[in-house]
Amino acid sequence: MAPRVPVVTPLASARSLGFACLLCVLPCAMPASAGAAPDPRLGSGSLDFFQGPVISSGRAIGLGGATIGVADGAEAHLENPAAFAFRHPAFGHDWFDWDVGLSYVRVLGNGVDMDQSGQGGTGRDAQATQGGFNLKFGRFGIGVHVVTQKCSLGVDASGGSVFGFEQTFGGIGLGYVFLDGDLTVGGVLSSGSARIGSGDLSKGVRLESGLSGGAYGLLWAPVGRPWRVGLTGRFPVRMTQDRAKDWSGLTVAQVGDVPIPAAIVLPWSVGLGGSWIWGPRPRNPRPSFGVMPLPPGAVNHDALPRPYLMASADVLVTGATADGIGAQAWLAGVYQRSGATPSLHARAGIESEIWDDRLVLRAGTYFEPSRFDDRVGRVHGAVGLDLRVTLGLKWRVGLYGDWAKGWSNTGLGLGFWH
Secondary structure, X not given: OOOOOOEEEXXXXXXXXXXXXXXXXXXXXXXXXXXXXXXXXXHOOEEEOOOOOOOOOHHHHXXXXXXXXXXXXXXXXXXXXXXXXXXXXXXXXXXXXXEEEEEEEEEOOOOOOOOOOOOOOOEEEEEEEEEEEEXXXXXXXXXXXXXXXXXXXXXXXXXXXXXXXXXXEEEEEEEEEEOOOOEEEEEEEEEXXXXXXXXXXXXXXXXXXXXXXXXXXEEEOOOOOOEEEEEEEEOOEEEEHHHEEEOOOOEOOEEOOEEOOOEEEEOOEEEEEEEEEEOOOOOOOOOOOOOXXXXXXXXXXXXXXXXXXXXXXXXXXXXXXXXXXXXHHHHOOOOOEOOOOOEEEEEEEEEEEEEOOOEEEEEXXXXXXXXXXXXXXXXXXXXEEEEEEEEOEEEEEEEEEEEEOOEEEEXXXXXXXX
């Protein structure tokens, strides 16, 4: 077994757990106009829980979300479920292996435009944590991933009323490695619950997603080649009013003065990504899965050179939502059509260990499409770094950030240096 320590990096999207992230961040953007009389059409539409900003591991943030074709480590469960079984080159020669990752992020500033609806907001605080853990037995991998989010916000211009949100979402993942390590596939079954209410959440509504088909992914990483290609997919998740409860378990019709929609929908998505590495470091050395002596093409990790430059790029399509309405507008009591047509995301990033065995830098950018016909999308810029600090063990200290018009987040990471 390869020894590991917890890896802690900031969380900022979750592709496979996107429903959880969206439940958190969208209520946090409650606009100051929420006291207006709600539009009666809100009770018949489907709330469009669309994932726009990248909210995921620190590496994903720094690469602008372009990680479908990277997919290694427990933190990558959210980007590509093939990571439940994919063997990192540093530990590919152990029959039994395990990995763990923890992340934390804070969304910065008040009035963040979470879904580009233009509704504004009076968010006071938003934070999220995630934890991923997997066990690998030869070619087989199994693991779990849990996300928890909390936020609070003012619901009127004076900030005299406070709206609170707390939710937990998790999944069980499986994966398997085929051929000589060239192809890895994985999937995750997921479920979750949320609480939305006023003040300390003593009064409000609980939403439950039930068990869903979750997300699936594959990674093609041919042994000896400098590139990888990944493919991911997520089934739609639909929550109906029979899962909207108050704390005593009774079905309710509204949150405050705002009617609960006929359904809450996380639309389907399909993503394709790739990565390429230049330099002396081998990209895809052959794993042995505990077989000794090492088979042809397998090399010891300690013998691998360190310098490299990696580029990655993803495209992601998110499906339409029938009768969809905007989440921020819903919280404001305003009817705003959302998700009438599919949305296209484009992401790209670069990464390099510019100081041998000391410092890794990342930079990325991505286009976040708008779900509203009368609004355009926005371009994000992201950066990240990992610095090795030796205090008994080799630790990794990371800093990450993502900025766009109406959006910013940042985080601090701590982990084990490989």
